[in-house]
Amino acid sequence: MDIPYTVLPRRDTGLYNAKLGIWLFLASEVMLFGALFSSYILLRVGAYPGAWPHGILNVPIGTVNTMVLICSSVTVVLGWAALKANNFARYRKLQAITIVCSMMFVCIKSYEYYDKFTHYEVVLKDGRVIDGHLIEKVGGGQMVNGVRQHPESIILHGVEFPAEMKAAGMAKVPLMERLAGEHGGHGSHVEHKEYTIAWSDTARVQNYGPWHNTYLAIYFTMTGLHALHVIGGALVMGWIWGPGAKLWKTDPERYTNRVEVSGLFWHFVDLVWIFLFPILYLL
Amino acid sequence: MSLKAFHVIFITSAFLLSAFLGGWCLLEFSNSRRVGDLLLGLLSLAGSVGLVVYGRYFLKKLKNIDYF
Known part of the structure; x- marks a missing residue:
């Protein structure tokens, strides 16, 4: 028996099932990260005047990580566009770059964590x-x-x-x-x-671990949770790119939809970083 | 909302961040006079221009894909 609405949109929602599902999931993620951003704001405005630390993170390294994530978003969307144009080989190359970028991000973040734990x-x-x-x-x-x-x-x-x-x-x-x-x-x-x-x-x-002060506690909480999302997204995209790619031969439209859904998640994760970077590194 | 529409929002946010970072670094440079701040500021501003160019390319390339 075929699962309905894996390719065609439902008439009532206007979306295929997986897209509706990912948006519901992303709505819950907005609440999760929203709560943490709210906590950050409350902790910061509640700190003694001038006591909130500034400049203990390395801005150039954070900028490189931001560029890596922006590049990965570009490749993920161009890969999806390649599938829409029936060009599987191009998708494969672009999505490989996305996965490499995600690993680069995690490596750079690990270096930053190591730097703090040895400080x-x-x-x-x-x-x-x-x-x-x-x-x-x-x-x-x-x-x-x-x-x-x-x-x-x-x-x-x-x-x-x-x-x-x-x-x-x-x-x-x-x-x-x-x-x-x-x-x-x-x-x-x-x-x-x-x-x-x-x-x-x-x-x-x-050391400058999460126990050192409130700023580092919220820094490690938010960036740690974000890094877990990056790892999770990379694993899913890696599976779709590798073993899951068999679906392209049997049901290319459904496969393209899977890539779109994983791309939506990836964009959300990258968008969270676009907000995390300025509040933790710059402001 | 499709990946295309989300990507447009993402690139717009990245452009705003890049422009803000450029301004922030140049402000830092005006205080510290460090070449690193100046370079990062200019690089960020160049990046924001690059994101606008890319955004236009992207919209042109994916004009046949809808936003929903």
């Missing part, structure tokens, strides 16, 4: 703050009663801030502003050098 802020017992990237952890690391032991010392490449900044209560503000110079944002360039810090001298050691 440490160390508060010393005398109040000084050393902020920089981890070079090495010396000693320690062994498991004792199921607990991993601290290293004896850590070596960072970064900058040092005087104790008065921490004592000022709003230490994060000037720190972030000075870091902006380091990461390609506004502000002046800060000279970096290597620091070897004994663990016994530290009061707090924390």
Whole structure:
């Protein structure tokens, strides 16, 4: 028995089933991301004046990732157009580029995450703050009663801030502003050098993971969820491009519709990034 | 809404982002005087022009496909 309306539109909706289904799904996705964007706005307007960090993300890397996603959207739609023109070989090439772009995006995002997870802020017992990237952890690391032991010392490449900044209560503000110079944002360039810090001298050691501050928590939540969507979209498109391509021989119109539906999802994912990039990297 | 219509919305959004990024980078350059900011700003503005050109090409190429 044939499944109805896989190719032709229903008279009541004017859409074939899969297109109606994807738009309903995208409506739920709008609510999901809408809630997160609303959370971001509330967290940001609720922060103390001047306390919201700026410039701790790398704008050129974010721009490259944005370009990669825009390119992937172009290739996905041109691939669909190629199928509409009955040119399967061209579709295959264009969709392969889309899948490569999606993998590039995930790789670049992973690099950005790695950069944050190896970026440490160390508060010393005398109040000084050393902020920089981890070079090495010396000693320690062994498991004792199921607990991993601290290293004896850590070596960072970064900058040092005087104790008065921490004592000022709003230490994060000037720190972030000075870091902006380091990461390609506004502000002046800060000279970096290597620091070897004994663990016994530290009061707090924390990397720039989601636990570091509210900004990074919402950054990792939103970009992590978005990256999962990119991976999911790439898997679906990869399946349609590879094993699922047999359908082209038996039912080309239905296959073209599948490509359109996956393309709609992909455009939604890319559109989310078009909004994520300026709010997280620029504003 | 078809993929064609969604793509038009997407390219319009990408154009707006690219123009905004260009302006943002040039504003940064006016404060920092860093060549990187200037290059990224000019590249973004060039990208926004490129997106307009591509948009026109796209509409011409897919004129036989409807928006729904």
